[in-house]
Amino acid sequence: MKRELAALALLLLLVVGAWWNVQTVDQLTDSIRRDLLQSQQAVAQGDYPTAERLLQQGLARFVKAAPYTQVFIRHDEIDSCMDAFYDYAATLCEEESPEALAACEKLLYHLQGIDSMEHPLPGSIF
Amino acid sequence: MAIVLIRTLLIYALLLVTMRLLGKRQLGEMELSEFVVAAVIADLAALPLQDIGIPMMNAVVPIVTLFCCEILIAGISMKSLRLRTLLFGRPSILISQGKILQSELRRNRFTLDELLQELRSQGIDDIRKVKTAILETDGRLNVLLSASAEPVSPELLGIDVPEKGYPIVVINDGRTLSANLRHSGHDARWLEKQLKSHGLQSAEQVFLMTVNAFDEIYLAKKEGQP
Structure with missing residues (x-):
């Protein structure tokens, strides 16, 4: 009976861990998404230095979370997201508004992918 | 290289602990569900070893989850006969008093060739000698011979043989x-x-x-x- 109780406790721990993981990835992607949306607004207003500062802020959050993301998220997804960050940064350096907005959309899409992948939704389960 | 080495050692340790805790039953004595779980665990363990881009958690979490489920199901089915029957089925009698029960054979998808092969492997060449043949839930066929066909034992001959004990x-x-x-x-x-x-x-x-x-x-x- 002890073994069964230990297994049940471990299973419950995994459920709690899964819930924590969803919350953590939510917080991470939400905070970066906020930075990027503000950065996108700055691009629309032609304020490229602010856009770049906000992008770097988002990138710093993503890099800081590496100990978490590398343990729980597929490395391919992390690499794709990093590529999207640098693509956006490159377009900001060139100060090209349409390309920068498109690159930002691509980055937001990658972030949404990471977020939805961890959410227990029918789409991600099946 | 170092990552693969470390991951292999970690997965090996996890598998050792998991298999040790799952129990002592040998592969041939596993129930179908236990065999499937063991095969899935083996496959899951190989994933992060083959591709270092896959986080180890993608193997550890499902292995631990399957292990917990297996322990829980085994524990509950020890107590509940109904659940045991639901999960593992019940033994089926395929031969009774030397007569093949064809409907049971069909129900278990056991062909006549397989039945004869099993009997031959146990040294039985005549179905009439079989008192009962039971298909166990782990797929083994246990055969009880009729009294006249059973091998001679000291007990049958009325000889008293002292126990030697286990060396x-x-x-x-x-x-x-x-x-x-x-x-x-x-x-x-x-x-x-x-x-x-x-x-x-x-x-x-x-x-x-x-x-x-x-x-x-x-x-x-x-x-x-x-």
Whole structure:
């Protein structure tokens, strides 16, 4: 009976861990998404230095979370997201508004992918 | 390279613990669901070893989850006959009093060829000799022969044969197994005396030594010993 109780406790721990993981990835992607949306607004207003500062802020959050993301998220997804960050940064350096907005959309899409992948939704389960 | 090495060692340790805790049953004695879980665990364990881009958590979490489910299901099914029947099925009688129960054979998708093969593998050439053949839930076919076809035993002949008891290994490849020695009811002094009576100085010269309940000793010296 002890073994069964230990297994049940471990299973419950995994459920709690899964819930924590969803919350953590939510917080991470939400905070970066906020930075990027503000950065996108700055691009629309032609304020490229602010856009770049906000992008770097988002990138710093993503890099800081590496100990978490590398343990729980597929490395391919992390690499794709990093590529999207640098693509956006490159377009900001060139100060090209349409390309920068498109690159930002691509980055937001990658972030949404990471977020939805961890959410227990029918789409991600099946 | 180092990552693969470390991951392999970690997964190996996890598998060792998991399999050890899952129990002592051998592969051939597993229920179908247990076999499937073992196969899935093996496959999951291989994933992060083949591709270092996959986080180890993607293997660890499902392995631990399956392990927990297996422990829980095993524990509950020990207590609930209904659940046990639901999960593992129940044994089926395929032959009764020398007669093949064809409907049971069909229900278990067991072909006549498979049945005959199983009987032949157990040295049975005549179905009429079979009192009952039971297909167990782990897929094994257990056969009980009719009384007239059963092998002759001392009991049938009315001969009283004394029990010999199980031989306990007390020296294994030069090492004295102290717990076994105590279990056999002897001590180190007795062992020393026995070794001397066989012309030996120490346990290191012995490859195998067993003793049964009647103090009958089997002793094999190590090769190259006088």
